[in-house]
Amino acid sequence: MYLEGLGNTLLIALIAALIGIVIGVVMAMVNYINKKTGRLKVLSKICNFYITVVRGTPVVLQLMILYFVVFAFWDNGIMIGAITFGMNSGAYVAEIARSGFESVDDGQMEAGRSLGLSTWQTVRAIIIPQALRNCLPPLFNEFIMLVKETAIVGYVGIYDLGKIPGLIQSRTFDYLFPLLIAALLYLAVVLVLTRILHIIEKRLAKSDRNGGGVGNGK
């Protein structure tokens, strides 16, 4: 039971993270191009509106709206949960990606454009790789948050890790141990993810020092 719950939790978090990254990066890119060139004005307004609304309302309400209203016809709770958290996390990822884009020196864009590359060609080859590198650690943090936050899907009756203790309690009337086990499982997952984050950070720091590490020190 716990394993099934854990599997669902991770599945929701993973799909949500993918959706979130796509939404977030696209929105951040629209805003970035809007800021640099003044184009895509309407799209950028829409993105900002989306970010404001999503960040300004509780995720429980968003989940209920999607589950009971928008996708009322659909009984795949896990996918609905994933979509909700994906859309929610997209707004936060957009902010992370924005700071990633802004951390790239303006001169990089100017150099690309001065060589005759278009804005999009420069963004793709130069800006995105550098921005991604800069915001990989906070992105990963967002994913860790996501794993824990998804416990909310229990509200609409999806069996994730956070919901399992309640089920067991209703049968055995034992409160302490089911909760403890669930908590330990969450902790274990988060610890593993944190460990991975540290490895990524170390890698990035290393390639910063010797500039990518390829072709050096041979």
Next chain:
Amino acid sequence: MENKPLIEVRELTKSFGELQVLRSVSVDIMPGEKVVIIGASGSGKSTLLRCLNCLEDPTGGSIMFEDEDLADPKVDINIHRQKMGMVFQQFNLFNNKTVLQNITLAPVTIRKKKLAQAKRRALFGKCEKPIETKEQILKEENEKAMQLLARIGLEDKANVYPSTLSGGQKQRIAIVRALAMNPKVMLFDEPTSALDPEMVGEVLDLMKQLADEGMTMAIVTHEMGFAREVADRILFMDDGVIAEQGSPEEIFGNPQSERLKAFLAKVLS
């Protein structure tokens, strides 16, 4: 030297909000001519240079280059920028690319795109199927880049990232990166201002070589010795206009305006 100017600037103006940085600048740059732009900081000399390839959009006036007005927003500026190399004060090498990739990125990207377009046209029977392949493009551009690197003696740096290089090396690579596009004119925006003094020489030497090969150049610089040696014509910018212009002998030997005299007194002392 041909008689038709390569770049024809007419009544160019540029404002940043309220601040008018360029007030009606007109200047011709002839093919093969080396024009050095001097002036105090804030006089608009960098802005003038950056307007030439529309890195700053001009507020008014016209810039004629190959019979097209670059100041016109409808003109595809990317095509023209491919023929105008630019070198920046801060080098602006691509940090996420190796030295070799820095040089080949633009020519490869642009040629690949052209190839894809040609293929699409051929598909509809509008023209012959292109014979070159992506691999060929990559091979050619890599060879060309290696030749350029050999020219500046940095072949051994081809596969390292810019962060491991000295300022002088970075700037020389930035120059050959621009050359890889076979530009008709090179724009230099204070290319030696961010360099340690001992590295200024190597960059100026490379620029002198280019000048000797007949490259058309527009250079914003504070290196007065270099200006005197290389320039065909010197423009003295003051408060958004070209206050005085002439040969190095005229500008340095016989300055007319008080502003230029004061400026020269400051920089030459």
